[in-house]
Amino acid sequence: xxxxxxxxxxxxxxxxxxxxxxxxxxxxxxxxxxxxxxxxxxxxxxxxxxxxxxxxxxxxxxxxxxxxxxxxxxxxxxxxxxxxxxxxxxxxxxxxxxxxxxxxxxxxxxxxxxxxxxxxxxxxxxxxxxxxxxxxxxxxxxxxxxxxxxxxxxxxxxxxxxxxxxxxxxxxxxxxxxxxxxxxxxxxxxxxxxxxxxxxxxxxxxxxxxxxxxxxxxxxxxxxxxxxxxxxxxxxxxxxxxxxxxxxxxxxxxxxxxxxxxxxxxxxxxxxxxxxxxxxxxxxxxxxxxxxxxxxxxxxxxxxxxxxxxxxxxxxxxxxxxxxxxxxxxxxxxxxxxxxxxxxxxx
Amino acid sequence: xxxxxxxxxxxxxxxxxxxxxxxxxxxxxxxxxxxxxxxxxxxxxxxxxxxxxxxxxxxxxxxxxxxxxxxxxxxxxxxxxxxxxxxxxxxxxxxxxxxxxxxxxxxxxxxxxxxxxxxxxxxxxxxxxxxxxxxxxxxxxxxxxxxxxxxxxxxxxxxxxxxxxxxxxxxxxxxxxxxxxxxxxxxxxxxxxxxxxxxxxxxxxxxxxxxxxxxxxxxxxx
Numbered sequence: 001x002x003x004x005x006x007x008x009x010x011x012x013x014x015x016x017x018x019x020x021x022x023x024x025x026x027x028x029x030x031x032x033x034x035x036x037x038x039x040x041x042x043x044x045x046x047x048x049x050x051x052x053x054x055x056x057x058x059x060x061x062x063x064x065x066x067x068x069x070x071x072x073x074x075x076x077x078x079x080x081x082x083x084x085x086x087x088x089x090x091x092x093x094x095x096x097x098x099x100x101x102x103x104x105x106x107x108x109x110x111x112x113x114x115x116x117x118x119x120x121x122x123x124x125x126x127x128x129x130x131x132x133x134x135x136x137x138x139x140x141x142x143x144x145x146x147x148x149x150x151x152x153x154x155x156x157x158x159x160x161x162x163x164x165x166x167x168x169x170x171x172x173x174x175x176x177x178x179x180x181x182x183x184x185x186x187x188x189x190x191x192x193x194x195x196x197x198x199x200x201x202x203x204x205x206x207x208x209x210x211x212x213x214x215x216x217x218x219x220x221x222x223x224x225x226x227x228x229x230x231x232x233x234x235x236x237x238x239x240x241x242x243x244x245x246x247x248x249x250x251x252x253x254x255x256x257x258x259x260x261x262x263x264x265x266x267x268x269x270x271x272x273x274x275x276x277x278x279x280x281x282x283x284x285x286x287x288x289x290x291x292x293x294x295x296x297x298x299x300x301x302x303x304x305x306x307x308x309x310x311x312x313x314x315x316x317x318x319x320x321x322x323x324x325x326x327x328x329x330x331x332x333x334x335x336x337x338x339x340x341x342x343x344x345x346x347x
Numbered sequence: 348x349x350x351x352x353x354x355x356x357x358x359x360x361x362x363x364x365x366x367x368x369x370x371x372x373x374x375x376x377x378x379x380x381x382x383x384x385x386x387x388x389x390x391x392x393x394x395x396x397x398x399x400x401x402x403x404x405x406x407x408x409x410x411x412x413x414x415x416x417x418x419x420x421x422x423x424x425x426x427x428x429x430x431x432x433x434x435x436x437x438x439x440x441x442x443x444x445x446x447x448x449x450x451x452x453x454x455x456x457x458x459x460x461x462x463x464x465x466x467x468x469x470x471x472x473x474x475x476x477x478x479x480x481x482x483x484x485x486x487x488x489x490x491x492x493x494x495x496x497x498x499x500x501x502x503x504x505x506x507x508x509x510x511x512x513x514x515x516x517x518x519x520x521x522x523x524x525x526x527x528x529x530x531x532x533x534x535x536x537x538x539x540x541x542x543x544x545x546x547x548x549x550x551x552x553x554x555x556x557x558x559x560x561x562x563x564x565x566x567x568x569x
Contacts, residue, residue, distance in 0.1 A: 088464060
């Protein structure tokens, strides 16, 4: 089982250059809006035709511009869950699902019953999409996609149309459905939490290309480049210079820090996640001296923008549960960062 | 004995014209929506022209094309088809004048159609024909219905192009609107008033039917 994707599409002020292979599981395309994530999905399902490219799914050639092969979407067997769900408004839930299963399917009635049951849609079978809640619409759209028995499932920002408080539960439900699907899926999102929860591998994208692709834990632990670090949610990305095999100098903060990993050649930045600092009162190794700053309150955490001796700001976040009893955290004299938590980045 | 022929002829002409305009209007709308911008603008002007031209000018052009001494007119006459001074000419005149109304409303409906629905249908394996008839047409039903009714109403009331092309022959080419003019011209005010009244009744009935249809539609969706 595998999907091989190579796409090149050039526009006056944007170009898409994608090249990746997915063996199994869920791949997340993580990146800011306008980076070409959705366009990649549209090219794979056949909605859009790239200038150049090659897509091979389970050994079947879906697209090969050099050989002038371009299968229509109907023959690709690729399920595409659109951001808006695209349910047919003039049909009931049941009729929508039958469009996916196919009118000529020999066991359509049994299959329909099984799908309705699996996605808890049986009581809603006679309703029209406009009468469903956002979550129910999502279930219906996913059931319709899977009814067509695709060999690859594409999910385009499946939660963007839903209220924040519904997301957590629906994300867990989607996770279950994806596990049962047992075939490769590609999920597009700009939400790193969503990517981490639902995906096995993550491809960090920026301006039409993949910066980094790997197992999700690895991508978050070793983002590699400053852009990828920022896209995975690292709040502190500052220029740094190599100062020894296990030591870096950070001019912006005015400190030299010890690293657990060897400093790579061509190091340009270091990254520190805002939650990874610990407040300390006395100087020591890997302690960054502070000279004041601003603390703002969020429902469940404190957010601090602190001044350092080097002049660059430092972003620190601390959960309220870690500071029980304290009404408002004081700006500490020093923040400590453990050597294992330093992200070493090269441009 | 009251002569009902103009009523029969008007409705016959309007119905035939509506059927023609329904299919050609939808076809052209579908086709134009997919064209590149500049071509779209050009075709749009050509296809909408009969709406803004005086109907007599449309009639003039039709005579120019189909007149008894024109090549096309001669050819059609040899095939046994006669438009000038014959009721099928009224169908043609009414269709040309009513066409832009159908075309423009249908095009508006197709333009506001969410293409994602069509694409998601294709990824599910549905044929383009099925998508057009079962997804796109129902989604655009309101606009298409409105266009059809407008075209029918316009065809029913057509005067200018009709009188140019088929004139007024009682019992052969007379329609309601040409009859009203003819009776008024010959000082039969009472006769003209009767036809005016009948015309008002038909128009009111058509509009009421449309309103009822729309209300049922809304209730069905809610």
